[in-house]
Amino acid sequence: MLRRRRFFSIFTHFGAVAFAFVGSVTSGGAEPAVPVFKDGEAQVVKAFEDSDYWIRHDLWVETEFDSDDDGKPDRMHVSVTRPQQTETEGLKLPVVYVSSPYFAGTGKKGQEFFWDVRHELGATPPERKHVPGVERKGSRPIISKSHVKEWVPRGYIVVHSSSPGTGLSQGCPTVGGDNESLAPKAVVDWLCGRAHGYTTPGGDEEVVAHWCTGKVGMTGTSYNGTIPLAAATTGVEGLEAIIPVAPNTSYYHYYRSNGLIRHPFGFLGEDIDYLYDFIHSGNEARRDHCDCEVRDNQMLAGFDRVSGDYNDFWAGRDYLNDLEPLKAAVLMAHAFNDWNVVPEHSVRIYEALKAKGVPAQAFFHQGGHGGPPPMKMMNRWFTRYLHGVENDVEKDPRAWIVRENDEREKPTSYDDYPNPAASPVSFHLAAGAPQRGQLTTDPAADQGTETLVDNFSFDGASLAQAEWTKHRLIYVTPKLSKSVHLSGTPHISIRLASNKPAANLSVWLVSLPWTEGKDSKITDNIITRGWADPQNHQSITDGQPLVPGDFYDVRFDLQPDDQVIPKGQQIGLMIFSSDRDFTLWPDPGTEITVDLDATSLSLPIVGGKEAFTEAEQESAEAK
Incomplete structure (x- = not known):
């Protein structure tokens, strides 16, 4: 007779990690649960499917930077969702990782907080009203539930993190600064055993990712799609593949155009300093310091809202300048009618990756902002590069475009983009x-x-x-x-x-x-x-x-x-x-x-x- 025991999700208290039991786990000779693949795709495994048996916990990963100048390395808040077999059976799985500045909530929206666009060209604009402080939302240990239903049942662990200066992550938001590349790098390093994770933001009790194979993929949309590219530009070992959806690959190209001050569609008057205010949900004790050093001394002094010229401030937030170390396989996704993050953001990176010789494919559709590739495409991408299944995805057509009036899930394949003909x-x-x-x-x-x-x-x-x-x-x-x-x-x-x-x-x-x-x-x-x-x-x-x-x-x-x-x-x-x-x-x-x-x-x-x-x-x- 099989012996069964109850198993609860892991949850984290400040200073301790506790285990409790919520569901039955088969033991005593039963066949262990493992990922299953068919036609080059990871399949839903029944043993991984029931969310009642998933293990959830959170922690803080220590980075190599101190962006809030408090004399200590910043720690990023990280949450984990994984099948119970990673604890009960010693199963190791690859990770799908998503990072965002939005998980803990955002600031107020509205024209009253944007720059006034009604003035002469070349004139100094009137001062902008700052967004009131953001109140953090959400409760531990779950930072976000995104992507877990899609990937955990298919044999992946899903990890989330709040970016610097947001949620329970320490540091300052910089909207494209170096710390927004190094923060996800630190999380990948932790997943691969090279960085330290702790049960609390200030303690020394460590958490080890013993359940990770050392293979990590990243994805996300918009700002959440920018961060995978930012992480990949560090060349971090273990980040094998990314799927950026509508990523902002250059903040200059988001807020300027060929020397002109231009705003994203629907956000007339928005500039990078407003986006800083909008996402800054982090530690209130360091908020004033971050506002002064990052928003006022860096952004307002550097972004040049008078001439619109490209300068060192913008060059430091342009990922095309940082592609040399990148080696992760990249599946880009964008829409040709995206007037928020315009399509050049992905096309310019895709062209550079092809010239660099990095494995790259592109998915485009005719809609507006956002819209990931079909699950089949993403599944094949992660199956190949995270599970190591030889499914010949690298031999697939390089470009997939949803034709006019076609369903998003049925793109037409082409040898490349632009069309070679x-x-x-x-x-x-x-x-x-x-x-x-x-x-x-x-x-x-x-x-x-x-x-x-x-x-x-x-x-x-x-x-x-x-x-x-x-x-x-x-x-x-x-x-x-x-x-x-x-x-x-x-x-x-x-x-x-x-x-x-x-x-x-x-x-x-x-x-x-x-x-x-x-x-x-x-x-x-x-x-x-x-x-x-x-x-x-x-x-x-x-x-x-x-x-x-x-x-x-x-x-x-x-x-x-x-x-x-x-x-x-x-x-x-x-x-x-x-x-x-x-x-x-x-x-x-x-x-x-x-x-x-x-x-x-x-x-x-x-x-x-x-x-x-x-x-x-x-x-x-x-x-």
Whole structure:
């Protein structure tokens, strides 16, 4: 007869780790529970499935930094959820690890705490009202329940941690500073037996991760997706694979664009110092110190909300600069209509990883912010790199894209992103203001100049739909007789003059006629967008005032995309100044004059110029 005993989850008290018993565990000759794999994927194991038998406990991992300057290394609050067999049967399993600044709660949201965007370009903005102190939420030992239902039953341990200066983790939040890379590194080191964990934030009673195989994967979305990349840039041993979803890979590219002060969609006026306030839920005894040293002395002194130039402050929060040590296999995930963390964040890292030779795949969809890869893709990724099962995932297609109107779980595979069959096609402008000009692959000579007048009162969608307006310039192709597949990063070169020393410059690529969707800001009509400061026409690090009336060549990329423009639509290039949803709002009246003959657009089209010309010609013949 089998003997059974009751087994409770581990829970932690300050100064002691206690065990109690809650569920039955089979002993006395029963076959031990182990992970099971089928078709290269970890399967749900019944013995791991019942959450009543999971062991949960928390601890503090000591780091190698002292970001709150209290004379002691900061300790990160960590929680663990693992199958009971890791205690009763000595089973060792790999870890899926998630870290976040949000687990313990966040500060107040609202326009009253953002920067006022209603001022002239180059002017010092009025001071911002700080968010009141964040009150920590949640109770030990559980920091978060995310990911446990997906991964624990499949033979993984799930670990969570609060990032520095949040929750019960010590230190200061830095929003992309070095400690936000070194904190998850310390947790990985602890999981692999190289760092110390303790039962309390100040004690010396140790906790050892005897149940970990030494293989760790990380994942998460948005800020939680940034931290896996941050950890991987340290090159820490044992971090074998990461799946960042919509990660913020550069805080400059989040809050600025080609020298221009630009805000994430839906958060007009937000800047990095507000995000600091928003996440700072940590130790109240050190909060004033952190506010002074990090927010006031580093952020407010370094982020330059006047010029928008790229500088050392921003370079220190750009993970593209830190990729050399990275060796973890990376499955990137992003949406092409993410106007919060725009898609270039993942594309720029993906391109660098390919050049570096790191195992990398990319999953893209057509929705908005967030959206992980299908479970099958993530399962294969972690099965290969954490369990070591040879499932040939590295031989899978490198890019997976959810096509228009397809289900998120059914992406189409491609050899790579951008589509290898895509090549740049140059488009030129033919005059038509204040109505619509033409966008054509054949340049027409002597088109002269056209002028728009800035007015932030009109949003981009209204300007794109307007038949006649002086507040934008727009140039459209003929109606397409066949669909056109764009894949890659459009590039624009504009020769322009301003009647003032500074001006916003916004560019949208749109599909016409306009059809409103459920969300007018994530409509199929917005193909992609881009923003730049003409003062930074030579360098994003050194913007210089414009000489009114002088022409300058401004060149920059729009956001990456992969989209099929359907038959019957027209592709439109819209040039305007202030983008109501993203930029500052200077007084209306700034005039931007565009030299049409010296302005061009490059679009990455699958099939190249031949494919576009065929659709264009058939459309003309149909007339």
